[in-house]
Amino acid sequence: MTLLGRLLKNRKAGETHTAWNLPNLRGPELLDLTSPNFGPGDVIPLEHCAKTIGGDDRSPHLAWTPPPPGTAQLLLVVEDIDVPLTKPAVHCLALIDPAAGHLDPGALDARQPAPGVRVLRSTIGRGYHGPAPIKGHGPHHYTFQLFALSTPVDSGPGTAPVERARPRALLPAITGPVLGRGRLTGVYER
Numbered sequence: 001m002t003l004l005g006r007l008l009k010n011r012k013a014g015e016t017h018t019a020w021n022l023p024n025l026r027g028p029e030l031l032d033l034t035s036p037n038f039g040p041g042d043v044i045p046l047e048h049c050a051k052t053i054g055g056d057d058r059s060p061h062l063a064w065t066p067p068p069p070g071t072a073q074l075l076l077v078v079e080d081i082d083v084p085l086t087k088p089a090v091h092c093l094a095l096i097d098p099a100a101g102h103l104d105p106g107a108l109d110a111r112q113p114a115p116g117v118r119v120l121r122s123t124i125g126r127g128y129h130g131p132a133p134i135k136g137h138g139p140h141h142y143t144f145q146l147f148a149l150s151t152p153v154d155s156g157p158g159t160a161p162v163e164r165a166r167p168r169a170l171l172p173a174i175t176g177p178v179l180g181r182g183r184l185t186g187v188y189e190r
Helices: 002-007 167-173
Strands: 062-064 073-080 089-096 117-119 140-149 178-188
Touching: 062 140, 089 167
Parallel strands: none
Antiparallel strands: 073 089, 073 140, 089 117, 140 178
16 A cells, blocks of 8 residues: 555645635635644544544544624534545535534544534545545644624525535635634644
């Protein structure tokens, strides 16, 4: 597997197609997103990595500053921007009640999400999927992005229910201005 990582070393999705750079998800950077488990640019602890590499696949503790008035819903998107694909891999997609000021560890579990959390479909599956980069591919950056939405994400006429929508179809379809946003990036390498 290390050979494959070295062969793909120069192939990375990059930030261009992240949720952060979608025109409809732009907004003022008013939210301070933090975690006591890792800081900006720090290594994500193994317990928050995928089970396939020895982790627990447990989402980290996340906290944020209060969202702006008028926030109807929070949207959390976790993306691996260094995956060797044309677009970043979505590791988690969730809708959160704006009254929540934080998520405890494990709150993004697909089978038992925390109260006020709706886990949606991601590139990998439903719920939080921790880092598991290809061995030898180099450091992977996992960007946790939180958006304060003025209107709730819902099914429109003729569209699939939100729970079944693919991330790359759902994210560009979000309407209404983003009232605030923030992000935190952690790193993991094998």
